[in-house]
Amino acid sequence: MRLSKYFVPTLKEVPNDAVVTSHILMLRTGMIRMVSAGIYSFLPLGYIVMKKISEIIREEMDAIGGQEFHLPALNPKEIWEETGRVEAFGDILFHIKNRDYVLAPTHEEIVTYHARNVVKSYKDMPQIWYQIQTKFRNEPRPRSGVIRGRQFLMKDSYTFDNSWEALDRSYNLHDKAYRKIFDRCRLKYFVVGASSGAMGGTGSEEFMVKSDAGEDTVAYCESCGYAANVEVAASRIEGVKRKAESKSIYEISTPDVKSIDELCAFLKIDETQCAKSRIYVHNGEPVLILMLGNDEVNESKLVSVLGGNVRPGHPDELKEITGADAGSIGPMGFRGKIIADHRLKDANNMFSGANKNDYHIGGIDFQHDVKNVEYQDLRIVKSEEGCPKCEMKLEVFSAIELGHIFKLGTKYSEAMAAKFIDEKGEEHPIIMGSYGIGVERIMACFIEQHHDDKGIVWEKPLAPFDVHLIALNMKNESVASTSEKIYNELMQNGISVLFDDREAAAGFKFNDADLLGMPIQIVIGEKKLKDNKVELKIRKVNQRLDVDLTEVLNNIKMLFAE
């Protein structure tokens, strides 16, 4: 492709609205342009990458027996009402104004609709159906460029099985296929396992990429591969050791002391001698949560311990509940349920609020002084804490969810009456699985992981072009004709070439080439041409080699063979 005729509007300056690296680079390289919040046009260069990723996914899905569908984005609302998901999705679901249609945010309903009409016997299964198509979700807050959009390309597949064992097989096939896909896309990723009950499934895995632009926070152990969403992550951390001598409780005047840090400074004690109090309201009843020192309450863990409706107490109701404002609340004299974090179990000589403003109590013994206390793991795991599965340490960071595989079970087949007859002639709901991959997210994550201060650094599997050919001065006859020759020679040998045949200054072209980031650059200039040489530059390592004119093709083949 000749750059002089190709629509690649590169940007020298960083666009105002872009913050995350991948978004900035996708805009600067002319891969995408925003049309509205969370809605992007893919320009030719970006679309090539999208097609390459799609093709990798397609190959791996076909390899496990997947059958590609083309499903409608416009869905009758009544199909979605069968599963109750019009309500479940709420405002996320786009509704069409002049007809009772919705824009599909995913395709469980449509696929189940087809299955129930045709998949009637155990002999009809297993089935793996997939599609790579645009999904629509009215995200309240699109962000990070293409990473969270209102319209995005998703590969989703659905499996139909006649037993739970068969579902396990379909699920494992996807697990393997996904690993191959992300490996082929040259992504560094990890897998977070979770037993998510909310959707009625029995198991799921998330494929994640570490990134500051991510919206999930995960705890990860590089050593053993333990990975968990921070909402459920556990860690190996010691509790407080009970002291031999146990003091009695006593009241201390602590004017203007609110935080644990202030309390420690005021009393010259360590934070591991303090019990921090938090008031939550559970189904209308106050609950006191006690944490060691500055440990934070993990509200997800709290919700799973308590069940029902849990919310933090409002500042203005604290005094009514405890007799004190935030900063002076504690277990002594608290009338209501008390739950303490495991680290506080059997602690003595502890300090906590007195439920009287500007007073704290010392010498608290959790064995004697705190009645009816229940101990639970309520902490938010932090970096550097011990991995629960091995001897190494955890790292906590944000991550982007690239893909999700999910054992759906019979939720949709039951709701939509998609049933089959087994060997004994009995009727059962089809057992389903659902598996998604965000195509744009692969693209964005790749760029997040493969760039430098000059621009993107593509690897061959996803690169829009294999080679960026730079003719330094097109007005020079021999430079122009040699460039044309090499351009044609490479193309005839199946190497895709972006040919910078524009009349522009050398520096301009070099910078564009580094920004666009094709794996190999070929630079053709007068000086080296006099010795029948051209320069090859390997973008990734910034290495340049002078190569004989006749050896260009061979060298490039060798470089790509590595």
Next chain:
RNA sequence: CGGGGUGUAGCGCAGCCCGGUUAGCGCGCUUGGUUCGGGACCAAGAGGUCGAGAGUUCAAAUCUCUCCACCCCGACCA
């Protein structure tokens, strides 16, 4: 939905606080010429409903109000 911020030429910005002639700058663009190995130079030029609407005023990019769009933080999230 809550909090914060931005909106002026294709892009990045100044001007606004303290209202006052033809609204500037850099990049890009057009034409001509000179250059040609790391975002060149000279000359001439084109390009603006100052986000939209209403108001205050002799006079509004500038002050007031309403709305809209976009970004960030939070809430929410398949």
